[in-house]
Structure formats: structure tokens, C-alpha cells
Amino acid sequence: MAVAGVAALAAFLVHLAVPAVPLLTAAVALGMIVAQIPALRSLLDGPLKPGLSLSARRLLRIGIVLLGLKLSLVDIAGLGVVTIVAIVLVVVLTFGVTLLLGRMVGLPGRQPLLIAAGFSICGASAVGAMSAVTRAKDSESATPIALVTLCGTLAIVLLPLTRIPLGFDASEFGTWVGLSVHDVGQVVATAQIAGPVALSAAVVVKLTRVLTLAPMVAIVGAVERRRTPLSSDSAVSAVGEGTSKRPPIVPLFVLGFLAAVIVRSVVPLPDGVLEVADVLQTALLATALFALGTGIRFAELARTGWKALIVGLGSWVFIAALSVVAVWVTTGLSAR
8 A cells, every 4th residue: 555655646746747647647557557567567466466456445435435525516506407417418328328339349247337437427436436336356447447547648638629620618618528538637637728717617517427426336236236146256256355245235435425525515614624635535546546557457458458449439439529519509508
């Protein structure tokens, strides 16, 4: 865990040196780079593995709980009914289309579900949340995390270039970014290029997308609970925690996330408390995502990951195009 924490600090220094690189993206990328060094693999797969596994699971869940303190129901209500409905539709349609595409190309295990969650909701954090509720193996999470990191990084470069051809003003561009880019850090890095108006719109829309994580996880948890017998070996081996319990309908960290949203909405928390929570949440997620990144092996992805790459790129193009339509429709309806 200490190694993962130091790596998160190194990712923060990279972010300070190159602000265009989001901290969480840098953390995942650093983990992926370290995992490719042959001399370090014996450490990653040996004495460091228990601490990295704990970081990837427990710290990720705590970070997701604290992420709820960024959300205010008042800010969400300020988007208006039309925009909120558009956000929900984009999430649900992207999730469904990605899941279907993943199964059509024959992705193994829970990879279609994890890729669908990552691309439709909130990137690597959603992959981690869905992994927890489905008891997915670490190896099943590696490819989806690599894909959302790749496509989210591409979005930082490509989306600003298309703003003028699409005719978006700053607010519309921010809405599009919030609807289509994966991780919160990637949203900030992409939207800030168009100024504070775009950044504000993007963050509110993105965090509203994050709120859909709770019901989506709850629905998937209910389905998995019905599909997984109490005596199933997969319920024991997938997580490696030595438990034969079926996946919970609503994991405790999701309830904590919802509780944090409610607290943020009804309790006037001091700015200092929110700032500390934000720093802690970012540090925990960076530590967890580095740990998740260390499980990615490029050689294995090259042998088996081309189908997943097709699904990931297809999902990214779909959500970007669907979000453009959503912006046009919501703008037209709001103007009436």
C-alpha cells in the first residue's frame, strides 16, 4: 500500500508538471508502465500483491464514497428536467449498446459488463465498482481499465478540435464533454480548454452521470444475486476474499456514496471540509488506480485484447455521437 501511495504522489508530480494530464490518468498509466518491466513483475505478483489488491479494492471504494461529496442535488436540479433525462438516456443506451457489442464479439467473462460500465458512467471508478458487485477477477478488470484510460486520453486531444466544426458554444461544449468523457479528471482536462463556462457545465453534467453509478450497480447486483447460487465456486474464487456469500444487492460503498450525496445536499459543509475531502478522495482513487494499473500486461492484451479494443472504440464513438445529438436536442428544447 505504501508503494501504491508513493506512486500516486509521483503521478501528482506528473500532473503538476503537465497539467493537461489528469492525475488519475497519470496514476493508471504509471501502474501500467511499471507492470511492463520484467524485473518488477516478481515483486508485483509476489510480496507487493496483497497490498496492491487491498489498495485496488478497499481504497477505491472509500474514494467512491467521498466522491459523493462533490455532488449536490441542488446543482443537479439546476440542469433542468430535459438535460437530466438526456443524461440518463445517454448512460442507459451506451451501457446497453456496449454490453450487446461485447457479447456479440465474444468477450469472455464479465468484460462486456465492465467495459459497458466504464464507458457509460465514470471510467475506471465504475469498472472498480462493477467489479466489486459482480465479484469479477482482477484479470477481467485490467482490459476495461486500459481501454477507458486510452479513450479518455484521446478525448482530451480530439474533442476540443471538433468544437468549432460542430458549432458548439462554451456551455454546449462543456455539456458534450460531461456527457461523453469517462473519468472526472479527463472531463476537467478536456473542458478547461474552452474556459470556465465550459468547465462548470462539464463538471455538473459529469457528476450527474456519476450519480447513475448507484442505481446501475444496484440493478447489476440484484441480477448477479439471482444468477449466482450461494454455493457457487465463482463467488469464492473471483475476489479471493474467502467468502461464499452471494454478491450483495447494493454494496455498502454505494450506500455510502448516496449518503455522501445527501449530506452534501442538505448540510452546509464548510469549504475547508470539502477541500480536505476532495484531496483525500483524489489521493485514494489515484492510489487505487495505480494498483489496478499494475495488473495490466500489454503482452496479454496484444494476444487477446483486439476484440475488447473494437468494443471500447465502438463504445467511445457511440457515446460521443449520441452526446452530440443530446446536446442539439436539449439546446433546441431549452430555446423554446
